[in-house]
Amino acid sequence: MKVSIIGNGNMAKGIGTRLVSGGHSVTIHSQDEAKGKELVEQLKKVSGEADVKVVPIGTETDEVVIVATPYTEVENVGKEYNGLAGKVVVDITNPVDFNTFQLIPEAGQSGAQEVAKILSEATVVKAFNTTLAGPLEAGEVEGKELDVFIAGDDDDAKATVSELVKTSGMRPVDVGPLSEARHLEGIGLIQMKVQDQIGTGWMSALKFLG
Numbered sequence: 001m002k003v004s005i006i007g008n009g010n011m012a013k014g015i016g017t018r019l020v021s022g023g024h025s026v027t028i029h030s031q032d033e034a035k036g037k038e039l040v041e042q043l044k045k046v047s048g049e050a051d052v053k054v055v056p057i058g059t060e061t062d063e064v065v066i067v068a069t070p071y072t073e074v075e076n077v078g079k080e081y082n083g084l085a086g087k088v089v090v091d092i093t094n095p096v097d098f099n100t101f102q103l104i105p106e107a108g109q110s111g112a113q114e115v116a117k118i119l120s121e122a123t124v125v126k127a128f129n130t131t132l133a134g135p136l137e138a139g140e141v142e143g144k145e146l147d148v149f150i151a152g153d154d155d156d157a158k159a160t161v162s163e164l165v166k167t168s169g170m171r172p173v174d175v176g177p178l179s180e181a182r183h184l185e186g187i188g189l190i191q192m193k194v195q196d197q198i199g200t201g202w203m204s205a206l207k208f209l210g
């Protein structure tokens with residue numbers, strides 16, 4: 001599959017690593033050319049075969065787009081990309097207010113549904129918000145494949161994202177419609193809050209066992 005990733009940070013690296021490992025083509029959309037080039041070099045080291053490049057923000061994207069920016073930047077991303085109209089957009093964000101360390105959306109709502117309102121002509125699928133960047137880069141935790149929880153209202157788009165996850169060496173777990181993203185975002189927040197307590201250096205994973 002051809003996939004665009006908007007952003008060059010921790011999650012762009014983590015998800016990008018999994019995608020190139022799975023033989024997918026990755027285009028990094030980067031605000032900062034040097035950082036984007038550095039990430040491309042890192043991803044090329046993952047696999048000698050890696051088909052990966054960097055382009056400036058605003059360049060036409062592939063059909064599947066992973067928005068790897070802060071939640072609060074999604075509105076700007078919409079402006080930069082004409083609303084990503086017609087694309088399958090993967091919302092990986094954890095919509096957290098870092099002053100209060102609480103979720104930004106009102107109770108019962110989700111950031112993913114807000115993203116779907118902002119990018120109203122795109123098909124939004126929530127995924128990857130509960131997988132931390134380090135384990136994504138490593139590809140496993142304690143020898144076990146990562147679970148990627150997926151929520152969305154469009155079955156075809158969810159099937160596309162599930163296939164991408166599976167072929168990149170992880171297990172897709174469909175948790176239902178986009179409204180269920182509020183639960184994923186809730187557990188995403190808890191995961192962030194307990195990192196110091198559990199002391200795994202942000203290398204833990206949320207997974208169903210058994």
Ligand SMILES: NC(=O)c1ccc[n+]([C@@H]2O[C@H](COP(=O)([O-])OP(=O)(O)OC[C@H]3O[C@@H](n4cnc5c(N)ncnc54)[C@H](OP(=O)(O)O)[C@@H]3O)[C@@H](O)[C@H]2O)c1
Nearest residue numbers: 007008009010011031068069070071073093094129132133
């Ligand atoms: N880190 C994790 O383990 C983790 C886990 C699950 C979900 N998430 C979610 O994943 C998202 C990315 O997290 P991260 O850790 O990768 O953050 P990060 O390392 O800070 O990277 C954020 C990226 O967004 C880019 N960016 C910001 N505004 C932009 C805009 N308007 N247009 C294009 N690019 C823009 C930044 O570019 P510049 O550097 O050039 O400014 C940077 O490359 C967040 O929403 C976070 O909640 C993170």
